[in-house]
Amino acid sequence: MVLVSELREMYEDMVTARYYEERLQEEYLEGKQPAFDISAGPIPGELHLAAGQEAAAAGVCRHLRDDDTATAPHRPHHVAIAKGVDLKRMTAEIFGRENGLSSGKGGHMHLFDPDAGFACSGIIAQGCPPAVGAGLAAKKRNEDGVAVAFLGEGAISQGAFLESLNLAAVQRLPVVFVVEDNDWAISMPKGRVTDVADGSQRAAGFDMPGVRVDYDDATAVYDAAREAVGRARAGNGPTLLEVQVHRRMGHFMGDPESYRPEEDVEAAQARDSIERLAEDLRGAGLEDDDLEAIREDARERVDEAIEWAKEQPEPEPDAAHEDVFVNPPSGVTTEEPTHELAGGDD
Amino acid sequence: MAQEERRQVIDRELTMSRAMVEAIAHEMRADDEVFYMGEDVADYGGIFDSTEGLLEEFGRDRVMDVPISETAYLGAAVGAAQEGMRPVAELMFVDFFGVAMDQIYNQMAKNTYMSGGAVNVPMVLTAAVGGTYNDAAQHSQTLYGTFAHLPGMKVVVPSTAYDAKGLMHNAIQDDDPVVYLFHKRLMGIGWMPAPDGPKTPVPEEEYTIPFGSADVKREGDDATVVTLGLHVHRALEAADALAEDGIDAEVIDLRTLVPLDTETIRESVAKTGRLVVVDEDYRSYGVTGEVIASVAEDGLADLEAVERVAVPDVPLPYARPMENEVVPDSDDIESAVRSAYDA
Numbered sequence: 001m002v003l004v005s006e007l008r009e010m011y012e013d014m015v016t017a018r019y020y021e022e023r024l025q026e027e028y029l030e031g032k033q034p035a036f037d038i039s040a041g042p043i044p045g046e047l048h049l050a051a052g053q054e055a056a057a058a059g060v061c062r063h064l065r066d067d068d069t070a071t072a073p074h075r076p077h078h079v080a081i082a083k084g085v086d087l088k089r090m091t092a093e094i095f096g097r098e099n100g101l102s103s104g105k106g107g108h109m110h111l112f113d114p115d116a117g118f119a120c121s122g123i124i125a126q127g128c129p130p131a132v133g134a135g136l137a138a139k140k141r142n143e144d145g146v147a148v149a150f151l152g153e154g155a156i157s158q159g160a161f162l163e164s165l166n167l168a169a170v171q172r173l174p175v176v177f178v179v180e181d182n183d184w185a186i187s188m189p190k191g192r193v194t195d196v197a198d199g200s201q202r203a204a205g206f207d208m209p210g211v212r213v214d215y216d217d218a219t220a221v222y223d224a225a226r227e228a229v230g231r232a233r234a235g236n237g238p239t240l241l242e243v244q245v246h247r248r249m250g251h252f253m254g255d256p257e258s259y260r261p262e263e264d265v266e267a268a269q270a271r272d273s274i275e276r277l278a279e280d281l282r283g284a285g286l287e288d289d290d291l292e293a294i295r296e297d298a299r300e301r302v303d304e305a306i307e308w309a310k311e312q313p314e315p316e317p318d319a320a321h322e323d324v325f326v327n328p329p330s331g332v333t334t335e336e337p338t339h340e341l342a343g344g345d346d
Numbered sequence: 347m348a349q350e351e352r353r354q355v356i357d358r359e360l361t362m363s364r365a366m367v368e369a370i371a372h373e374m375r376a377d378d379e380v381f382y383m384g385e386d387v388a389d390y391g392g393i394f395d396s397t398e399g400l401l402e403e404f405g406r407d408r409v410m411d412v413p414i415s416e417t418a419y420l421g422a423a424v425g426a427a428q429e430g431m432r433p434v435a436e437l438m439f440v441d442f443f444g445v446a447m448d449q450i451y452n453q454m455a456k457n458t459y460m461s462g463g464a465v466n467v468p469m470v471l472t473a474a475v476g477g478t479y480n481d482a483a484q485h486s487q488t489l490y491g492t493f494a495h496l497p498g499m500k501v502v503v504p505s506t507a508y509d510a511k512g513l514m515h516n517a518i519q520d521d522d523p524v525v526y527l528f529h530k531r532l533m534g535i536g537w538m539p540a541p542d543g544p545k546t547p548v549p550e551e552e553y554t555i556p557f558g559s560a561d562v563k564r565e566g567d568d569a570t571v572v573t574l575g576l577h578v579h580r581a582l583e584a585a586d587a588l589a590e591d592g593i594d595a596e597v598i599d600l601r602t603l604v605p606l607d608t609e610t611i612r613e614s615v616a617k618t619g620r621l622v623v624v625d626e627d628y629r630s631y632g633v634t635g636e637v638i639a640s641v642a643e644d645g646l647a648d649l650e651a652v653e654r655v656a657v658p659d660v661p662l663p664y665a666r667p668m669e670n671e672v673v674p675d676s677d678d679i680e681s682a683v684r685s686a687y688d689a
Binding site for chain 1: 385386388389390393411412413414415416417418441442444445478479480481482483484485536537538539658659660661663664665666667668669670671672
């Protein structure tokens, strides 16, 4: 049984993420017409959108607090939104602005918001070890914080993921690994990169629970995640949770997807996890007007964030030289060390 | 008539990616033991067009898409090479070497030496390098100096289609591990327009370019600009601008870092007296320092002025004004040459 307020929150996260990415797509493509040039336009570089994957993030993050940690991969927006990352500053970062989360240094694949307990990495599966580290810190401090590592199904063949499962298991750490299975690792369908259709079976090799949610149903994800996050928070160790999601677009904006059968794209488009959750909400007594009000509110927040981001100044070129260290080396010093070396005074 | 035909053939221009693929395809036809492994190299044809069309001709057994498991498949290339096969294994972005570096620098690069020459590793590791399109610090590096620093790998960096083809033939035929670093911006990809320059006439037949032969891409008497990859083209642009002011820069394209053609560089410096080294890699402990040191060791007396132009020691930032600040452009090269000239 899921509280209606929880369903509402998930719906809000999902429609926010979906609309946010629709807007980003528009902005990204502006300036890339008629010929697509990746370095042109208001948002340069690669852009990986998560449309179709929102249910996993929304269902899991409902169980997380601000002091819990989530790490995401190169496709991070839906997780960031569900984890409560500052939408305006995240957007400014994606636009490469001075007031972005990372002062314009990171961009869309490298969003860091310590206040929301969120970080991501552009390197496949490399968010897993830091999530294990966040879980380790919570355990060492006798706190009940939980860390969640989000990754794609393409990442489950990567050493960093498998090593992280083992370390989290053997140390009984409060970590949940969430595999968003969108069937495709760029051009490679899951069946060609692993013989194990159910990725959660990887868990068995590490003697940890493995659960698969077979459909991108936010409510089902919510239920599965309640158990996994609860187990972690109670000190009973990690869980591997795989969620079937779908990829509505190319791997990155500009991906021609010529490798992908048209039926597969159509099937992905036909699945609508947002409408599915809307059904659950209607079942719980919400009217269409209520849902529209949530969507309208989300659109307002997103539009406002994008408008704000675009008004922010670009960073000064010289800012590129800052932030390599928090305590920058100031060059050669002739100062004597302040401590005496022990012994050796003959 | 034959000569006329040949002229037509050589007038054929290819993008750098087509030239690379042509060499790979030729080697695959010639030798069944040559095969290609990487992520998105079969159906996709390589994110940066590095394998376009190979699947259609050679099939999945020889053009292998692999899981995102760089340690496993780069290590498998090492193992297959030690069995005498000639794998070409692609790392999609050079920045990803971090997840598989042991197989690269402790296995691929050292097994020949550690076996006292009993084992050799005739493989090619290809990787896309470079920035200029705002992909930030994990997808924009060149890391030229890193691979060149560690012993046991030959390191190739083409700047034109002609060089890319000849160097690829040589790389696959070489009995040692070769790291072949191609710059995304030079490939001629539809969605990442290349500058003028990398698309060149390319002969249809096989030819090799020996490693350790730098190429003087522009002759000049006033200053020697040593560079590689994308920055060959930026240096040539700077040289054109300098020529308007009567400063005649010589532009040397290293083409390989290991081996390094110090002779061509020293001869040029003996003529010009001024050395400017330009690199898209980090400034410290890298290509610029190495080239300058190698000239200074044997030709110190020839050196009247030295300048280096490289990425300052910061990770590559995302936002456009900051990336432009740290990646050297032709203006940076031009002003470095002027400084050397006025010194």
